[in-house]
Amino acid sequence: MQRTHRLLIINPGSTSTKIGVYEDEKPLFEETLRHDVKELAPYARIIDQYAFRKQVILDALHEKGINLTKFSAIVGRGGLLRPIPGGTYRVNATMLEDLKSGRYGEHASNLGAILAHEIASQLNIPAFIVDPVVVDELEPLARISGVPGIERKSIFHALNQKAVARRIAREMGKRYEEAHFIVAHMGGGISVGAHKAGRVVDVNNALDGEGPFSPERAGTVPAGDLVRLCFSGRHTQEEIRRMLVGKGGLVAHLGTNDAREVERRVEEGDKRARLVYEAMAYQVAKAIGAAAAVLEGRIDAIILTGGLAYSKMFTDWIARRVAWIAPVKIYPGENELAALAEGALRVLRGEEEAKEYPVPVVREAVLQR
Numbered sequence: 001m002q003r004t005h006r007l008l009i010i011n012p013g014s015t016s017t018k019i020g021v022y023e024d025e026k027p028l029f030e031e032t033l034r035h036d037v038k039e040l041a042p043y044a045r046i047i048d049q050y051a052f053r054k055q056v057i058l059d060a061l062h063e064k065g066i067n068l069t070k071f072s073a074i075v076g077r078g079g080l081l082r083p084i085p086g087g088t089y090r091v092n093a094t095m096l097e098d099l100k101s102g103r104y105g106e107h108a109s110n111l112g113a114i115l116a117h118e119i120a121s122q123l124n125i126p127a128f129i130v131d132p133v134v135v136d137e138l139e140p141l142a143r144i145s146g147v148p149g150i151e152r153k154s155i156f157h158a159l160n161q162k163a164v165a166r167r168i169a170r171e172m173g174k175r176y177e178e179a180h181f182i183v184a185h186m187g188g189g190i191s192v193g194a195h196k197a198g199r200v201v202d203v204n205n206a207l208d209g210e211g212p213f214s215p216e217r218a219g220t221v222p223a224g225d226l227v228r229l230c231f232s233g234r235h236t237q238e239e240i241r242r243m244l245v246g247k248g249g250l251v252a253h254l255g256t257n258d259a260r261e262v263e264r265r266v267e268e269g270d271k272r273a274r275l276v277y278e279a280m281a282y283q284v285a286k287a288i289g290a291a292a293a294v295l296e297g298r299i300d301a302i303i304l305t306g307g308l309a310y311s312k313m314f315t316d317w318i319a320r321r322v323a324w325i326a327p328v329k330i331y332p333g334e335n336e337l338a339a340l341a342e343g344a345l346r347v348l349r350g351e352e353e354a355k356e357y358p359v360p361v362v363r364e365a366v367l368q369r
């Protein structure tokens, strides 16, 4: 009989840490531990928050009467690391060093591996991360931009995209490694990935200025105008960065990042809100069309996921434009804790081998031509 695995899952966000205790695929409890801005204020860098967040997690587990010695592994959300192929990675010294130095960027998810390691090493059990945002499975063709020296990068909602694609593949009686999907994750940021036989061979860089605009991000903007804005002397670099990430998209046009609020305005007849909201759906549909070309029209399903997939208005606008390409499947939310648990279970059950960070990304094909 298969052994039962108890897992502690840790998913740090900018103002909260979501934790879950899972027994195999079953959540025993899930909780969002919110951190007041004042509590986080003393820490200059995200990485400095780890001792504080660790204590908050241990206190929450203690309060629930959870016995730490029963865990088989601790799983953290992976952060900004060097580009790596998708999969489940054992937390190791190189990974911790890259995250602590912040050399690939600062993101709250950088704390996931550090917290998992801190707790796991005291219990003598393994710590893992699964499909971090830097998963890079781009085909050589997808990397080329029109400016040598500026390469396209893969930074996206890899964890949710891959977990949802695996689930839909199972429902369709296929293996993820055999199926072709287009997955649009539509949350605070939006990423649209072309999944070809288990690899995301093209996707927009959702964190740094590519793809559809989103509730908080500008996505792709006309490059010439952006350059002129940068050199106009009217804005600092940080101000422009905030226009692209955090204060772009719906926030810039409509003053809110909450799509539910936008829908309320649309329903009350606000024409501006309708134009902008539908334009966001239009841009997602266009990105899906582009991904269909990448997959040469061989597509098992188009999957819409993330918070915006709860919206019938928004998903209907997209489906109207793309349903001719392949069946559209809607899988709202992001279920990241479950996705992290599933990634660790694949390794603990021997269905997949844990990868050792860093695994180099294959890119030779470009150089050999």
Ligand SMILES: Nc1ncnc2c1ncn2[C@@H]1O[C@H](COP(=O)(O)OP(=O)(O)OP(=O)(O)O)[C@@H](O)[C@H]1O
Pocket: 157, 186, 187, 188, 189, 190, 215, 257, 258, 259, 260, 261, 263, 306, 307, 308, 310, 311, 333, 334
């Ligand atoms: N029922 C709903 N109808 C319409 N929009 C919704 C609904 N529920 C959530 N949203 C919208 O989804 C967006 C947030 O999605 P989500 O929670 O996936 O984002 P996030 O986790 O903050 O960011 P990311 O997914 O980029 O990591 C918000 O604009 C929110 O208003």
Ligand SMILES: CCCC(=O)O
Pocket: 133, 155, 156, 157, 188, 189, 206, 207
């Ligand atoms: C781009 C992936 C993660 C995020 O939206 O912050």
